[in-house]
Amino acid sequence: MARSHDVSLPRIEGRSSRQAHADLPEGTFERELGREGFFGPATMMYHTHPPTGWTSWSGPLRPRAFDLAAIGDLGPGVWDAPAILHNAHVRMRFWRLAGDMDHLARNADGDELLFVHSGAGHLYCDYGHLEFGTGDYILLPRSTMWRIEAARPVELLLFEATGGALRTPDRGLVGRHALYDEAVLDTPAIDEAFKAQQGEREWRVVIRRRGELSCVVYPFNPLDAVGWHGDLVPVRLNVRDIRPLSSHRYHLPPSAHTTWVGSRFVICTFVPRPFETDPAAIKVPFFHNNDDYDEAVFYHSGDFFSRDNIHPGMVTLHPCGFTHGPHPQALKGMYKPRNAMTNEYAVMLDARDALDVGEAAKAVEFDGYAESWKTAGKVAAPAVE
Structure with missing residues (x-):
């Protein structure tokens, strides 16, 4: 991003507007x-x-x-979700879930951002319980353990910040409350639903690291926290906020x-x-x-x-x-x-x-x-x- 004290000195040639995206010369496209x-x-x-206004393409x-709605089988687990677009820094994937995950997922390759395209349900993670619905973003810090119970069939668009983290943008001149007030961000709660899913039965945690999967088995549910404090935490933001x-x-x-x-x-x-x-x-x-x-x-x-x-x-x-x-x-x-x-x-x-x-x-x-x-x-x- 350009430094705020840089001075730009644009030149004008021929018929032109002095203001971008407004006052276009008659009969022109910008x-x-x-x-x-x-x-x-x-x-x-x-x-x-x-x-x-081209007439043909080659090369x-x-x-x-791409019509992601036309993709058939997306696999039983979140790590089966296919990559739609990707490079060394970000991966976009797409996944459907009709019921409950029978294991915990943990992404050690980067922060994970879930966008709920359709459906509703409950997310359980290290930090507690979070209900979600259509239009929700859920940001999961790297290596968070999580699973979903779908109340209605869920379609998720997933973004992995490979090797990195996701953060909110600099609001600049418009101030920190523009776009959305951070008071609208919801965090997981250690509520009765979270406590009820704890127990001594065996749970698998499937971990992704450097693109490869490993599995750790616990004789109890490792989502057994009774409290936490800090500012590294999953957050939920709905597009309507x-x-x-x-x-x-x-x-x-x-x-x-x-x-x-x-x-x-x-x-x-x-x-x-x-x-x-x-x-x-x-x-x-x-x-x-x-x-x-x-x-x-x-x-x-x-x-x-x-x-x-x-x-x-x-x-x-x-x-x-x-x-x-x-x-x-x-x-x-x-x-x-x-x-x-x-x-x-x-x-x-x-x-x-x-x-x-x-x-x-x-x-x-x-x-x-x-x-x-x-x-x-x-x-x-x-x-x-």
Whole structure:
């Protein structure tokens, strides 16, 4: 991130706006060429054609989409959950659970973040008992022992901070209570439910370290704590407790919606927010070359206004190296959206290092996604009304 006392001195050439994402020259489409995930040097380019107006794709670099809802067997245990996207610093996996885990899991490779795509249940861990439901994030510090009892079938998106930790973002100028007040974070309780699951029967703990599994057997339930104090603890955050930043005169970049920060990656959450009201401000995600990061978005629920033919449970991957942005249909609402607010919930992974695609994801890939920006003819830039 740039230091706050650095002075930037942008130059202007030809027809241009003096303010990014607003007051575009008539008949143009804006493209941001940026570094360091919207925090580094950037230039706004103004084009007479949509920067995604390609006619064909060849080669391995392309926008990709995967339908995780179409994956069949995801394995009986959480360590069987297939990798969807991964690199040396982060792993995204997907898993379903219909009943109760018959063992404890322990990830010694990094912090684990669970996102509950559907279902509800109870999580038991070293620290106590935590109820959860759809839209919950559960952050588990590295090497936490845990298991789930599903009250309703659960679908989980899991992120591993391989070799590292997850933390909350620096709130900067907006202060520590922006996005969400930390008072909304829930922690496990040593309550009656937690005490009731303790006992002397045998329990297995399956530990993952350096990608390999080991199993430790106890003649009792090792979740037998009677108390704790400290500030290293699992937390739960529901997406409906996030109060997004918004600007009525300027379309904020995705980085404004950062929820968790890892080593060389961030996880952002898109939740309903008002559209910009300034007539000259664009209301759709701007075209951009975020050429230091790969961008993956998991679509949780709602109306994904900037994408066509995307439904909950899908993941899109936009690797760095080409321009990405809204589909042609979304451009019709560039200045005048259909509604006053967005209506979507989505989770974005922005990774500083290239993401590899897992075999399970390849098996459910939508092969025509790269071609979905095609149009029958030239797309004219909407006029400001």
